Each structure stands twice: as structure tokens, then as C-alpha cells.
Amino acid sequence: MSMANLKLEDQPVSKKRLRLWLQMLKTTRFIENELREELRLGFQSTLPRFDVMAMLDRTREGLRMSQLSQQLMVSNGNVTGIIDRLVQEGFVMRVSVKGDKRATLVRLTPNGIEKFAEMAAEHETWINKHLSEISAEEVDHFSEVLSKIREEDH
């Protein structure tokens, strides 16, 4: 065993967890960058655009702009730009809400649903490739641990 390994194993667990946290950040950023590039090359698309379509795909009856931007945690202005583009391309439509003249929902068109299905299938393939180092058994274990982290009561 090398000195470097010895040192690493002698670290207190708090130092190890700090190191793991920095690695978690680095790894999610790494994968996000890869996805960004894959979406660009494969679909001339972007991550925020993919996220908007994913959200609309989960709520097929449509969402208000304010709900979209809230859940995406981005500014209304940015979401407006993305939606305008998607409407122009025929993937999203604006529909009015019965009984509320001022309210509008945005919703995927049939073309949008089809396009997103295509993108989502590719996205799953990319993720499967990026996380191929994690075995099927490990995935379940990791998932469980990550859930517990978010459920903590501070």
C-alpha cells in the first residue's frame, strides 16, 4: 500500500465525506456537460429546453407559465424564451383556461410529445452509458442512500 493510500484511509470520516461531496458536485457537473453536448449534437437542443419538455410531458393537460418557472427554478423570462421557440417549432401550444380569460396553459402538441419521446429515449441511453460503472445492484443501494440524505430532519 502506498503512502498516499495510507493517508487517505487515516483521514477522519468528515474529511472523507467532504471529499465525496466535492466529487458528487464534479460528477453531476461532468455528466450535465456531457448531456448538454449530446443534446446539442443529437437534437440541436439544450438542457433547459429538455427540462421544460420533460415537465410538460409529465403534465399532459398543460401548465401555467408560473408553475413551469417555479418548478424549474429559473426566471420567468428564460422560460418565456424557451416556450416561444417551442411554439414556433410546433412542439408546444398555448391554450386558454375555461372560466379564466386571463389564464393560459402551455401544453405539448402531438408533435411535441413524439419529439420528446425520441429525446427521452436517447437521454436514457446516454445516462445508462455514463453510469455504466454502477452495477444494477449498486444502483438500488445508491438510490436508497441518496433518498435518506434528502429525508434527513435537521
Place this chain on the structure above:
Amino acid sequence: MSMANLKLEDQPVSKKRLRLWLQMLKTTRFIENELREELRLGFQSTLPRFDVMAMLDRTREGLRMSQLSQQLMVSNGNVTGIIDRLVQEGFVMRVSVKGDKRATLVRLTPNGIEKFAEMAAEHETWINKHLSEISAEEVDHFSEVLSKIREEDH
């Protein structure tokens, strides 16, 4: 075993990895939000400010503004605002580079080094708390897997 569990275990590994990826994103965002709040309450500080100080702490001789914003992956404008504030508060100073009149480095002052050490110690405590679900043995294993993900050759 419940039906829900059965279904989950029958999923192809690509679906499981996709679910894990969404959990990784959620968890890093969750922890980042907790840290944001802890930095605000404990030090009236912010995450980008902490990141700037951490970077300057790693390179005590100082960095150019362009190096700082490159490594932080944020715009020069944002870094300038953060640095201006830190200079006002006496945690950072601007120093000129010998032989290059136009170049300036930014560097932590002794006060800044001390303040960052205090913040870094608290930060380690917070991370240790947030990741307490991950045992010392698991930390090493997780770290290894995450490194492999970033080393992949596509």
C-alpha cells in the same frame, strides 16, 4: 414484498440508472440549498462567495480575474462584484504583477485566510451532517465509483 417493489426490481438497468441520475441531481441541489442557507445564517455569505474564497485559498499567491471566472464557470461580471465586496471587507486585496503593468492578481489577505478557515471548518461540519447516512466504508467505495464515471472514455 409489495407490488411496487416488485415492479422496481423488474425495471431494466437503464431505467434504474436514469432514476439514480435524477436522484443524484436532486440530492446535490438539496445539499446546495442547505449549504446556501447555512452560509447565509452562519456567515451572512453566499455559495459563489464561498467558492471564490476557496479558490483563492488554494492559490495563496493570487489569481487573475480571468482565471477565477474560468475555473468558477461564471461570468467575469459576477466575479467582479464578489471580489469588490471582499476587497471592501478586507478579505481580499489586489496586487500588481511585476513586469506586467496591466495585470492584477487578487489574493486573500491574512484576515481573509482566517475567515475562510473558519467557514471551511463549518462547511466540513455541515457536509458531515448531510452525508451522515454514508458510512466511512461506503464513502471510499462511492468516491471510487464517481471517479470512474468521470474517467470514462466515450
